[in-house]
Amino acid sequence: xxxxxxxxxxxxxxxxxxxxxxxxxxxxxxxxxxxxxxxxxxxxxxxxxxxxxxxxxxxxxxxxxxxxxxxxxxxxxxxxxxxxxxxxxxxxxxxxxxxxxxxxxxxxxxxxxxxxxxxxxxxxxxxxxxxxxxxxxxxxxxxxxxxxxxxxxxxxxxxxxxxxxxxxxxxxxxxxx
Numbered sequence: 001x002x003x004x005x006x007x008x009x010x011x012x013x014x015x016x017x018x019x020x021x022x023x024x025x026x027x028x029x030x031x032x033x034x035x036x037x038x039x040x041x042x043x044x045x046x047x048x049x050x051x052x053x054x055x056x057x058x059x060x061x062x063x064x065x066x067x068x069x070x071x072x073x074x075x076x077x078x079x080x081x082x083x084x085x086x087x088x089x090x091x092x093x094x095x096x097x098x099x100x101x102x103x104x105x106x107x108x109x110x111x112x113x114x115x116x117x118x119x120x121x122x123x124x125x126x127x128x129x130x131x132x133x134x135x136x137x138x139x140x141x142x143x144x145x146x147x148x149x150x151x152x153x154x155x156x157x158x159x160x161x162x163x164x165x166x167x168x169x170x171x172x173x174x175x176x177x
Contacts, residue, residue: 021049022060029064039065039075043082052083088123088130090168092148097136099143104158108144109133111161128169 028045032038042061043053050057053076062069076082094100094109109120112131116124123130137145142154148168153160 017050017057024049025057025060026064029061035065039067039072040079043072043076047082052086054084058084085121086123086127089128090149090171091130091132092146092164093132093134093137095135095137095139095143095145095147096133097140097143099140100137100145103143105144107158108146108156108161111158112146112165115161115165129165 025042025046029035029042032042035042039061042065046057046061047053058072058076059069062072065072076084092112094105094112096105096109109131113119116129116131118124118129118131120131120133134147137147137152139145139152139154142152144156146153146156146164148164153164156164
């Protein structure tokens with residue numbers, strides 16, 4: 001007879017991430033003059049360290065600050081900057097601001113989604129790409145704009161999508177070898 005699977009039980013902290021990451025976050029929290037009003041700053045640091053804010057990291061922050069986990073989750077889920085899912089190696093941000101949208105950003109976004117087989121705020125199975133729709137990149141004169149990691153591509157056409165993806169797919173292959 002098989003054992004019933006426990007639902008809602010999380011892995012110990014050290015299994016998800018190395019202890020040194022938690023130690024780094026704890027050291028940062030301890031270095032603050034006061035933690036009162038510092039939750040967002042601490043969450044930014046946590047996301048920098050871990051890459052995202054899974055439940056275990058949120059609970060760690062809550063315990064360190066002596067606040068309810070629901071309060072931490074409320075902040076994480078409210079601000080779009082924070083993510084509870086791991087991102088791909090490369091983040092493709094497609095500007096959906098007015099200038100970009102009227103110049104076809106929606107068609108470019110659809111092409112990226114079709115080619116990568118994912119929707120916005122999802123990551124490819126190989127962990128190489130995450131697509132994000134963003135409100136404005138601040139390069140309206142280059143509309144439509146796509147940003148991959150920190151590189152801005154201006155006046156992007158649907159025909160450019162394959163080349164952009166392939167550039168980073170080759171980089172990803174080089175990293176994996």
